[in-house]
Amino acid sequence: xxxxxxxxxxxxxxxxxxxxxxxxxxxxxxxxxxxxxxxxxxxxxxxxxxxxxxxxxxxxxxxxxxxxxxxxxxxxxxxxxxxxxxxxxxxxxxxxxxxxxxxxxxxxxxxxxxxxxxxxxxxxxxxxxxxxxxxxxxxxxxxxxxxxxxxxxxxxxxxxxxxxxxxxxxxxxxxxxxxxxxxxxxxxxxxxxxxxxxxxxxxxxxxxxxxxxxxxxxxxxxxxxxxxxxxxxxxxxxxxxxxxxxxxxxxxxxxxxxxxxxxxx
Amino acid sequence: xxxxxxxxxxxxxxxxxxxxxxxxxxxxxxxxxxxxxxxxxxxxxxxxxxxxxxxxxxxxxxxxxxxxxxxxxxxxxxxxxxxxxxxxxxxxxxxxxxxxxxxxxxxxxxxxxxxxxxxxxxxxxxxxxxxxxxxxxxxxxxxxxxxxxxxxxxxxxxxxxxxxxxxxxxxxxxxxxxxxxxxxxxxxxxxxxxxxxxxxxxxxxxxxxxxxxxxxxxxxxxxxxxxxxxxxxxxxxxxxxxxxxxxxxxxxxxxxxxxxxxxxxxxxxxxxxxxxxxxxxxxxxxxxxxxxxxxxxxxxxxxxxxxxxxxxxxxxxxxxxxxxxxxxxxxxxxxxxxxxxxxxxxxxxxxxxxxxxxxxxxxxxxxxxxxxxxxxxxxxxx
Numbered sequence: 001x002x003x004x005x006x007x008x009x010x011x012x013x014x015x016x017x018x019x020x021x022x023x024x025x026x027x028x029x030x031x032x033x034x035x036x037x038x039x040x041x042x043x044x045x046x047x048x049x050x051x052x053x054x055x056x057x058x059x060x061x062x063x064x065x066x067x068x069x070x071x072x073x074x075x076x077x078x079x080x081x082x083x084x085x086x087x088x089x090x091x092x093x094x095x096x097x098x099x100x101x102x103x104x105x106x107x108x109x110x111x112x113x114x115x116x117x118x119x120x121x122x123x124x125x126x127x128x129x130x131x132x133x134x135x136x137x138x139x140x141x142x143x144x145x146x147x148x149x150x151x152x153x154x155x156x157x158x159x160x161x162x163x164x165x166x167x168x169x170x171x172x173x174x175x176x177x178x179x180x181x182x183x184x185x186x187x188x189x190x191x192x193x194x195x196x197x198x199x200x201x202x203x204x205x206x207x208x209x210x211x212x213x214x215x216x217x218x219x220x221x222x223x224x225x226x227x228x229x230x231x232x233x234x235x236x237x238x239x240x241x242x243x244x245x246x247x248x249x250x251x252x253x254x255x256x257x258x259x260x261x262x263x264x265x
Numbered sequence: 266x267x268x269x270x271x272x273x274x275x276x277x278x279x280x281x282x283x284x285x286x287x288x289x290x291x292x293x294x295x296x297x298x299x300x301x302x303x304x305x306x307x308x309x310x311x312x313x314x315x316x317x318x319x320x321x322x323x324x325x326x327x328x329x330x331x332x333x334x335x336x337x338x339x340x341x342x343x344x345x346x347x348x349x350x351x352x353x354x355x356x357x358x359x360x361x362x363x364x365x366x367x368x369x370x371x372x373x374x375x376x377x378x379x380x381x382x383x384x385x386x387x388x389x390x391x392x393x394x395x396x397x398x399x400x401x402x403x404x405x406x407x408x409x410x411x412x413x414x415x416x417x418x419x420x421x422x423x424x425x426x427x428x429x430x431x432x433x434x435x436x437x438x439x440x441x442x443x444x445x446x447x448x449x450x451x452x453x454x455x456x457x458x459x460x461x462x463x464x465x466x467x468x469x470x471x472x473x474x475x476x477x478x479x480x481x482x483x484x485x486x487x488x489x490x491x492x493x494x495x496x497x498x499x500x501x502x503x504x505x506x507x508x509x510x511x512x513x514x515x516x517x518x519x520x521x522x523x524x525x526x527x528x529x530x531x532x533x534x535x536x537x538x539x540x541x542x543x544x545x546x547x548x549x550x551x552x553x554x555x556x557x558x559x560x561x562x563x564x565x566x567x568x569x570x571x572x573x574x575x576x577x578x579x580x581x582x583x584x585x586x587x588x589x590x591x592x593x594x595x596x597x598x599x600x601x602x603x604x605x606x607x608x609x610x611x612x613x614x615x616x617x618x619x620x621x622x623x624x625x626x627x628x629x630x631x632x633x634x635x636x637x638x639x640x641x642x643x644x645x646x647x
Contacts, residue, residue: 057272060273064280177280177283178314179280179314179333180314182273183322183327
């Protein structure tokens, strides 16, 4: 849960060095979608993330699963970026280094802030169409057929390529890493590290200051539950239970309860 | 000197933990209760390379280093010591001797199938009258026109009930008709090979430990591993590697018992405060944590020595001795911290307690480990 992560209340950002490094569950599903596409046709998968140096582990994990390369965008100047700046930085890399990209796949949302904004904002920056919360992708010649669930029905959309798709948290059940995959991920060429300067940002660039949105606080809503112990003879306790909680119980069960039925009988 | 695990070793740990927690943990208690070998879980483990941990990629394995190997066994055993046992025995004393002493033809014939998990490995040395005393083995191999005829009974064979490829330690005769030990590779479908009843053991109950019978079991000459008379050398080399695996297994059991104890001590209230607020319990936890940490350092040092190609026999014995003692003591304290619940099958710690004991016995008893360590100390020039 977001509020269980170590937040810095002064900057409103996550203390990433304290958070256990892991691939976002939704990103892992997006990678799974990419891997399944690659199983059916030639493809080159480039896994990209932005974060501190320790985020390399996530990219090694992506390579172990089958990504062809891993790229880490990292720089102190890029720390503290909000979703607007993050999308901007990711787009800059894709525009300069992945010019021939056909399909950008993202997790629908991250587990550290759950905004679900990066995918759509990235598509805006790249000026390509986007579909959110997909649960199946069928790649055609120059377009993709995408299925997604909306409320209680499914819809199938067709989108021209290049385009961007975010993958729903319930779709594309991710595979486990093989141990040979992990070994290989560290054997071959390492993770490519890209800094702010290489992305063309000048010395004045500061993601924390330049970000238009700021998180003021993150907390869990507190509940005010208390235990109420009913004491006394069984009959008295049962009556009291139905008197005091009959309505709550019947609404939870979804049907009316006849209280004091035993008295009437 | 850097005591921090590298990123690869961290990822290996996470990878195995994720699999073990999701696919093994929900079934562990029932597997133990029913003494059932989990073929369904084994099927899921096969494509993830658990059965070819250190086998080179060309033979279908993962090609891991020994520290990674230890981490894999530790993490599997943290969830199921019986599955950890199956995997470590298969990899260390099952496959490793073939890779180390086998001809190219033998490696190509046996290793890829084993690395895929299609044939589970077993190593049998122990007999009714020979355990720590390998010189008293009575199973014999008589040379015939076509190869060798094996006769004898092996007991307490880990993976015995499910093995497909068995390394058999037997007495044979060298050219001068002198009695000597040799190792033979036997496939399970050879006539004259029989699996005995599954042993009813205190712990590791999901592993089908059994007796194996060889009654006029004919094996071709191509199934002799190494040379006639190399048995003891092969056996000792296999056991050195096996000890790293058993040490890792013991460490995994201790880690599981420790984690259960910490969370129980924080939850369980007595005298209106959690157990963790009592100094006695804090002392127990501190002792457990220290022993586990020391065990881990000894284990990884032995593994690192093996990877660097240096002698590691004494260090592997130290790791095995200390890790298994740690497992026994930590699981004992874990039961104590859990009180009556710890003695109940409702909690996992009683299983950890039962599983831990045997780590002081198999792959060389603690007493044998001390012999190996003492021999190493005394053989060094003063």
